[in-house]
Amino acid sequence: MSADKETLFKQLADAVVDMDEDQAVTTADAVVAAGLDAYEAIEKGLSAGMERAGQLFDEEEYFIPELLMCSDAMYAGMDVLKPHIRQDAVAEKRRVVIGVIQGDTHDIGKNLVKIMLETSGFEVTDLGRDIPPARFVDAAKEIKADIIALSTLMTTTMDGMGEVVRQLNDQGLRDKFKVIVGGGPISQGFADRIGADGYAINAADAVRLARRLTSPDVAAA
Amino acid sequence: MGEDKMKPLERLSAYGKGETIDRLPCVPIVGNTAARVIGVKVGQFRGNGPLIAQAQIAAYQLFGYDIIRIFTDLYTQAEAMGAKVHYPEDETAYLEAPAINDLAHLDRLQPADPYRDGNLPHHLEAIGIAVDRLGTEVAVTGAITCPFTNASFLVGAETLARLMLKEPDKVHRLCEVSLETCLRYAAAIIDAGATPSLTDAMSSSTVISPRQFREFSLPYLKRLMDFIHGKGKGATLHICGKTAKIWESMVEAGADCLSIDNDASLTEAKLAVGERVRLMGNIHPSAVMLQGTPADVRRATLSCIREAHDNPKGLIVASGCSLPTETPFQNIAAMMETVRAVGWPVRF
Numbered sequence: 001m002s003a004d005k006e007t008l009f010k011q012l013a014d015a016v017v018d019m020d021e022d023q024a025v026t027t028a029d030a031v032v033a034a035g036l037d038a039y040e041a042i043e044k045g046l047s048a049g050m051e052r053a054g055q056l057f058d059e060e061e062y063f064i065p066e067l068l069m070c071s072d073a074m075y076a077g078m079d080v081l082k083p084h085i086r087q088d089a090v091a092e093k094r095r096v097v098i099g100v101i102q103g104d105t106h107d108i109g110k111n112l113v114k115i116m117l118e119t120s121g122f123e124v125t126d127l128g129r130d131i132p133p134a135r136f137v138d139a140a141k142e143i144k145a146d147i148i149a150l151s152t153l154m155t156t157t158m159d160g161m162g163e164v165v166r167q168l169n170d171q172g173l174r175d176k177f178k179v180i181v182g183g184g185p186i187s188q189g190f191a192d193r194i195g196a197d198g199y200a201i202n203a204a205d206a207v208r209l210a211r212r213l214t215s216p217d218v219a220a221a
Numbered sequence: 222m223g224e225d226k227m228k229p230l231e232r233l234s235a236y237g238k239g240e241t242i243d244r245l246p247c248v249p250i251v252g253n254t255a256a257r258v259i260g261v262k263v264g265q266f267r268g269n270g271p272l273i274a275q276a277q278i279a280a281y282q283l284f285g286y287d288i289i290r291i292f293t294d295l296y297t298q299a300e301a302m303g304a305k306v307h308y309p310e311d312e313t314a315y316l317e318a319p320a321i322n323d324l325a326h327l328d329r330l331q332p333a334d335p336y337r338d339g340n341l342p343h344h345l346e347a348i349g350i351a352v353d354r355l356g357t358e359v360a361v362t363g364a365i366t367c368p369f370t371n372a373s374f375l376v377g378a379e380t381l382a383r384l385m386l387k388e389p390d391k392v393h394r395l396c397e398v399s400l401e402t403c404l405r406y407a408a409a410i411i412d413a414g415a416t417p418s419l420t421d422a423m424s425s426s427t428v429i430s431p432r433q434f435r436e437f438s439l440p441y442l443k444r445l446m447d448f449i450h451g452k453g454k455g456a457t458l459h460i461c462g463k464t465a466k467i468w469e470s471m472v473e474a475g476a477d478c479l480s481i482d483n484d485a486s487l488t489e490a491k492l493a494v495g496e497r498v499r500l501m502g503n504i505h506p507s508a509v510m511l512q513g514t515p516a517d518v519r520r521a522t523l524s525c526i527r528e529a530h531d532n533p534k535g536l537i538v539a540s541g542c543s544l545p546t547e548t549p550f551q552n553i554a555a556m557m558e559t560v561r562a563v564g565w566p567v568r569f
Contacts, residue, residue: 019386060466063430065382072383103312108378108428154313158507184462185507185545193512 012045019069028080038084050119098149099127101160106153112203133163162194229287252543255280262311270346292364299374301339332401335409352414363410367421368400368441427462446475482541487529501537515555522559
């Protein structure tokens with residue numbers, strides 16, 4: 001890496017960690033003007049910054065407000081860089097369908113998981129909140145998802161998560177998708193009981209889980 | 222089901238003075254499960270104070286716990302200030318849209334009139350009925366959503382989160398008008414003969430930092446608590462999720478009892494603040510109370526008691542948070558039975 005390039009990527013990462021939208025845009029513009037590879041800038045700049053933000057969240061230095069602001073800066077930089085990505089530079093991305101299960105409209109947790117997954121190179125289709133089980137299954141088939149990610153904050157809607165797994169079983173599709181669950185009332189025990197592939201305790205953990213489940217040896221198992 | 226030798230008010234009063242009691246106070250925090258006790262749909266509680274009272278009274282009489290709390294959902298004050306709440310036919314209501322979508326409309330927000338706006342009058346009616354019927358034997362409380370959490374329902378949680386970092390003065394303006402609603406509702410609850418019971422979900426360190434809590438939530442909580450104390454009442458403050466780093470501040474706010482959930486440790490809380498406040502908690506509402514067996518409930522209840530029965534300011538054995546609507550009756554009964562069997566002084 002040339003010093004210039006390195007400096008710009010570091011500035012991008014810092015802009016994200018510092019929650020500085022304007023700086024993210026200015027630096028992204030500079031990356032484009034310098035003719036640097038946009039995909040690399042996203043990976044080594046914006047995503048690296050978001051990863052650091054995630055670490056700070058894990059360490060309880062950052063909380064949900066900070067993480068939201070970091071993601072605002074990341075998306076601002078992304079908007080500048082995206083149109084400049086060369087198609088051949090893009091690796092095949094793992095796909096995730098995410099949403100909050102029917103009956104629940106709390107979506108802060110889901111939004112954070114989505115942000116962290118996107119940052120980590122997953123292509124995320126966000127169905128939104130209050131989503132019936134069948135829509136998850138349909139969407140996963142449609143986009144050929146690798147993972148179905150289900151979220152709820154309410155105990156009243158947890159059964160809907162089991163229903164997604166049941167529908168996959170009924171349609172003979174269970175081995176096509178990994179199902180991961182999370183949210184306030186969810187536990188590893190609950191995930192095991194409904195036959196999900198994994199449970200994540202928070203957004204950073206969801207990324208680790210998604211990576212593990214889509215790593216070649218696990219995916220093939 | 223076992224019989225208690227003392228009535229709840231008698232028990233709490235004697236416990237507070239260090240006198241002889243029959244068992245520890247115990248509160249499985251029953252919310253809309255009360256609808257199941259009288260066989261009505263949760264949605265029927267909307268706008269129906271007498272039905273809320275009937276259900277909560279019946280649940281109290283069935284299980285024999287120590288506090289009747291009039292509560293249906295966290296959104297009653299926000300709704301009374303213009304937020305849109307969705308009422309499913311038979312599930313707990315949820316926030317559909319905040320009171321304002323555009324911060325330019327911040328000045329339009331007005332404090333609610335608890336005797337006129339939204340469902341607050343119906344909750345007050347329910348409180349009045351419960352106090353009339355049972356006020357001499359059991360404490361009746363009215364649930365208040367605290368200023369900061371209620372503010373998050375006025376503009377939306379994510380908007381409020383960003384505002385804390387971008388435009389802190391606007392957060393303070395929101396909390397100020399939110400506090401005014403809380404104060405008026407607290408006054409009305411006390412006038413109805415009950416005690417406010419405070420819930421502040423968004424103040425959790427699972428959501429905001431301890432520093433943000435001290436800046437944006439604590440000052441308003443303290444004013445609310447001072448008001449309640451000024452009326453001669455004590456108050457329990459419930460914050461779910463991680464709370465260890467804000468226990469000091471919760472005590473500083475003036476809470477008389479900290480209600481914590483299973484993301485926090487009763488043992489640690491006892492060591493940190495047990496000399497100054499009573500503790501309440503912390504059996505897992507979903508993993509144990511909803512999904513566990515009575516034997517699981519018994520184990521969890523015993524572990525709670527072991528952890529904090531010797532808390533200097535006392536312990537109320539409780540679920541970590543409001544129970545899910547479909548919590549099996551036998552699990553609620555198992556919690557009560559375990560506390561009765563352990564008795565006081567505790568015998569394991």
